[in-house]
Each structure stands twice: as structure tokens, then as C-alpha cells.
Amino acid sequence: VSTDARVEDRLRALAPQVLGALVRRHGQFDACEDAVQEALIAAAQQWPQTGVPDNPRAWLLTVAGRRLTDAWRSDSARRAREDSALAAEPDHARVAPAADVELEALDADAGAPPDEDDTLTLLLHCCHPALSPPSQIALTLRAVGGLTTAEIASAFLVPEATMAQRISRAKARIRATGTVFALGPGAEREERLRTVLHVLYLIFNEGYTASSGPELARADLTAEAIRLTRAVRTQLPKDGEIAGLLALMLLTDARRPARTAPDGSLVPLAEQDRRRWNAEEIAEGVALVTDALARAPLGPYQLQAAIAAVHAEAAEARDTDWQQIVALYRVLERVAPNPMVTLNHAVAVAMVDGPRAGLALLATLDEQLAESHRLVAVRAHLLELAGDGAGAREAYREAARRTTSLPEQRYLEGRAAQVVV
Amino acid sequence: MKYMVLIYDNARTRERFSGEDGAELMAEVNAIMKELTESGELIGGEALGDPSTTKTIRLAGGVAAITDGPYAEAKEHLGGYLMLECETPERAAEIALRWPSSRFSPLEVRPVMSPGGAEM
Numbered sequence: 001v002s003t004d005a006r007v008e009d010r011l012r013a014l015a016p017q018v019l020g021a022l023v024r025r026h027g028q029f030d031a032c033e034d035a036v037q038e039a040l041i042a043a044a045q046q047w048p049q050t051g052v053p054d055n056p057r058a059w060l061l062t063v064a065g066r067r068l069t070d071a072w073r074s075d076s077a078r079r080a081r082e083d084s085a086l087a088a089e090p091d092h093a094r095v096a097p098a099a100d101v102e103l104e105a106l107d108a109d110a111g112a113p114p115d116e117d118d119t120l121t122l123l124l125h126c127c128h129p130a131l132s133p134p135s136q137i138a139l140t141l142r143a144v145g146g147l148t149t150a151e152i153a154s155a156f157l158v159p160e161a162t163m164a165q166r167i168s169r170a171k172a173r174i175r176a177t178g179t180v181f182a183l184g185p186g187a188e189r190e191e192r193l194r195t196v197l198h199v200l201y202l203i204f205n206e207g208y209t210a211s212s213g214p215e216l217a218r219a220d221l222t223a224e225a226i227r228l229t230r231a232v233r234t235q236l237p238k239d240g241e242i243a244g245l246l247a248l249m250l251l252t253d254a255r256r257p258a259r260t261a262p263d264g265s266l267v268p269l270a271e272q273d274r275r276r277w278n279a280e281e282i283a284e285g286v287a288l289v290t291d292a293l294a295r296a297p298l299g300p301y302q303l304q305a306a307i308a309a310v311h312a313e314a315a316e317a318r319d320t321d322w323q324q325i326v327a328l329y330r331v332l333e334r335v336a337p338n339p340m341v342t343l344n345h346a347v348a349v350a351m352v353d354g355p356r357a358g359l360a361l362l363a364t365l366d367e368q369l370a371e372s373h374r375l376v377a378v379r380a381h382l383l384e385l386a387g388d389g390a391g392a393r394e395a396y397r398e399a400a401r402r403t404t405s406l407p408e409q410r411y412l413e414g415r416a417a418q419v420v421v
Numbered sequence: 422m423k424y425m426v427l428i429y430d431n432a433r434t435r436e437r438f439s440g441e442d443g444a445e446l447m448a449e450v451n452a453i454m455k456e457l458t459e460s461g462e463l464i465g466g467e468a469l470g471d472p473s474t475t476k477t478i479r480l481a482g483g484v485a486a487i488t489d490g491p492y493a494e495a496k497e498h499l500g501g502y503l504m505l506e507c508e509t510p511e512r513a514a515e516i517a518l519r520w521p522s523s524r525f526s527p528l529e530v531r532p533v534m535s536p537g538g539a540e541m
Contacts, residue, residue: 132508135461157423157535158464158506166461209537259540268541377541404422407538 007047010056011040012146018060019143020118022068029125030171031071032064033143039064119144119231120196127195128170130177135170136199137206142167145224155221156206196232197245197301200225204249208256209405222253240296243288244305250285251308254278266411270317282312300336303328307344322351339368343378355386373402377412389421423464423506423533424513426520430500434525435471449521457505457516466503497526504533 015036022032039060053059126140138156141147147155153163207221229246236242258272289305296302307328314320329345342365350358359382362375369375380395396416400409438446457463475491491498500522507513510530517528 134508161458162461162464162506165458169459169461206537209539255540266538266540272540374541381541403538404532404534405538406534406536408541409534411538411541 003048007044007052010047010052011043011060014057014060015040015146016119016122016144017057018064020122021061022064023121023125024118026068029122029143030175031068033171035064035067035071036060038067119228120235123196123199123228123232124189124192125174127192127199128174128177129192129195130173131170133199133202135166135173136195137203138163138166139170140199140228141203141221141224144228147224151220193236193239194241197229197241200229200232201245201249201301203228204252208252222249222256225249226253238296240292241299241301243292243296244299244302247285247288247292247305248301248308250281250288251305251312254281254285254312260407264407265414266407268411269311272317274315274317277312282309285309286312298331298335300332303332303335307332320351322348326352339365340374343369343374346382347378350382350385355382358382359386371402373399373408373412376402377408380412380415384415384419389419393419393421422508422510422513423504423535424510425531425533426466426503426505426513426517427499427529427531428501428503428520428522429497429526429528430522431496431498431526434522435500437525438522446521453516453519457503462505462507462512462516464504464506466501468501469499472498 018039019032019036022036023029026032042063043056043060047053047056122144123140126143127136131139134156138152141152141155142149149164149167150160152167153160156163204222204225207223207225226246226249229242229249233239233242233246254277255269255272257278258274258276259267259269261267285305286309289302289309292302293306307325310321310325310328325348326345329341329348332341333345342361346358346361346365349361359379362379362382365375376395377399380392380399383395384392393416396412396419400412400416403409403412437443454463454466472491473489475489477488477490477492479486479488503516503520505513505516507516510532513530517523517530520528522528
């Protein structure tokens, strides 16, 4: 490992801690994030030459704190000029805090151990309701995950400039709509926490749906999502849905070694070599969801994790307890109705009551999922099980035309070719 | 999701952009490009040379043949493209509709295939 790489790892771990300490002290998430980015750039330039300082966190906190006060000084100078131009009374509430006093306080804080609450606080900031999910994701990965803009851009397969723009726009949006919200217990915090979980879920999925191309960067996203969900769980260990989400991620990630063939093609759940599943992740996931279901109010992540756990506990695909899966989908449809849930429910129903019963349930989705290749792909599968080879082949081909994923297209075309007509 | 907006044109629509009202139309183009850059939705885009500058390449029976001019005799040709990153196909279509050439000739919005896939 080169010095540069070691410095980068170090910075990545420290970035959210430093940002957390600044935000805790000053609020103003966007300004603090800018200041921390500048401090990180300075460190990345200086540390490889001068060596990592004795207390890197204090170093970053001091530099970021100075940048923050510099920014405030120039802001308040600019405002003063604008105000005098408008012959307006200076607004004391908008004047920056006394910079040097703040700096001393920051320095005193610099040696203190990182506050565990910070990760959650930062996540709550990044998942601002005024932002679109892609912006929430990008900001979360940079501010809390400590990923560089270039890394996030490569994970999402867009140019760095595009991602940089998305991030700076997200921060501007937060600045415009205000960063102050009730961090104490209450409906707003609760709602935002749900958004945080959804964003973590999306980050996980983004990483998990990768199978070819720049694989490494995307696989990192699942690890990052799991790491952040763990951190949130440390803060709120009693929340059943956080435990459920973590369990769902672990149980899904456990299948990674088996879900692609060496040539990169997709292997469906029923055909995966289950000996290659990650037993450690399965054990942890099953324990988490079992515990959550026993003591917390029921929620959609716990139910999805429970379904994943039933799959995980079957040594062979034919051992799957489909009855139990159908029962869980029924509850899930009641708790969180969603056409994709119904789609999966239909597959489970087909396994218990036969493919025609599954097809009947699919028919209810025609309107809602009219353009979805997944609906057509599931229909193809059930038609195949029902012995309608010609219908199955046509449906597989239609699904292949509709998907915008290259590996899915290859898979669906392969299925169409294999159907016995 | 990534989308490509295919911008079609013909000799007459090209002239509009270089003719009298050209500056106004180009100002519109630049304003949209700026807006899309700021929103983080623009990945790239280029205008293509006139169709008459096309070289058509064929390999027939192992023999290479390079001819001047476009492959297909058509009124409309691909004149340029935008690469977008949008949350929905509706948003990509909305951007295409605002592109000034939509008043003179059609545009197409097509999703870009992604290398990622979910197990089925």
C-alpha cells in the first residue's frame, strides 16, 4: 500500500468525524461540508510530503474551522457591502460569530473522541426532504461515507463534473431551504429517519445490481451501505426497521458470490450454488431479523428480510418453504402495498398453488406495471411452468426488448432460446 | 437512468440555426445546456457535421467500400445528440421538447443500456 493510499484511507475515515464535529458546533451543514472538503484537499496535498500529523483529526478540524471562519468573514464583508449599498440597517443576527473564539473552542474539541451521534446527525442532514433521491445518495456518500466526488461518479457511471454539479446543487438547495430542523424526537425526525433508511437501501441496491463493467467501485457501495446502516443501528438499537434493513442487506449480499457465473451472466436464485452463499452474513442476518420480529413493531424491511431469511435457510431451492413466503408476502402487501411486492407474491403463489394461480395474480398488475420488463419476465417464467412454451418464449423476448440492463437482456434471451416449445 | 436524445434535422432546419434567427436559437440552446449542467443532468452532447460530410463504410464480401454521403436516403438525419442522466423518462422527454429544434423536426429519447442487472 502506497503512502498516498494510506493517507486516502485515513482521510476517508476522518472526513465524517470532522464534519460531524463542525456541524454539531455550528449547524450550517452546507458551509461546514465545503470547509471540510477544502481541509481534505489540503491534507491530501500536504500529508504525503510532511507525513501524517500526530493528531490528524485535530489537524483537519483546525484547518476546516479556519476555512469556515474565512468563509464567514468574506460572507459578512460581502453582506456589509450589500447592506450599505442598500442603506439598510446591519442585521446582527446574520453577522458571523467571533472567529477566534470559535477557533479556540474548536481546537479544544479537537482532541476529544469522535461523537458517535455524528454519523446519524449527518445522515439526517444529507437526506433533506427538498433533495431528490439521487442527490441525497450523492451527498450521503460524500459527507458521511467520505467517498470522493470522483469515486461516487465512477460508481454511478457518470462524469465527475456531472456528479460535482449534483453535489454542489444539493448543498445550495439545503442552504436555500434551511438546514434547521428538529433533531429531537418527533414526527419530523422520525420521517427523516425513514428517508435515511430508504437512501441507504438505494445505495445498497445500486451496488448490488452491478455485475459487469466497473465492478469494484460499485461493490464498494454495498459495503458502504452496510457499514452506514450498522452505524445507525448502533445509535438506535431498539428500532426494528433499522435491524430489518441491515438484515435484508446482509441476507441479500450473502448471495453475491453465487449470483453471477464466471462469464458475468446472471444466475437466478433457483439455480444458484447455495454452498457459495456467505454463511456468516446469513447467520447474522437471520439472528437480526428473528430478534427484531420478536420484539419490535412490524415493518416492511423486517418482512423483506424475513422472506430473504426463508430463502437463505433452504439448503436447496426445492427445500424452500414457499407456504411461509406466501404468508409473509400477504402481510407485506398489507403493511406496504406496492406492485413490485405483488409481483414477487405472484411467484410465491405459483410455487404453492400452481403457475395458473400466479398468472391470475399477475393479471392484476397490467395497468400499474404496464411498461415493466419485470412483469413480462415473471409472466414468461410462469407460462413456462404452466407448459405454455410458445407463450413463454414470446414473453421472454418481449421482456428482453424492454429491459435496459445488458446482463438481464442476455439472461432473458437465453431463457427464450431454452424454452421447450 | 441515462438517456440519449437524438436530435434530427434536415438542410432547412440547419439553416435556421445559422440564418437570421440563428443567434436567438443558439442562445436558447446555450441556456438549456447551462441549466442542465447546473442541475447535474447533462453528461455530454455534440452537434454532428452536415450529412453530406458523412463517409459510409461497408464491408461486402471482404471488400471494403467507402463512399461519400449518408447510408440512408432520408429527409431527416441525425444532427446531434445529448446524453442525459434523468430521474424519469418523462423528465428526459420534457428536456427534448424544450430543445429549440423540436419546433422544426422530431427528436427521439432512448434509454441507454446499463451494465448492471438484478437476479431474476
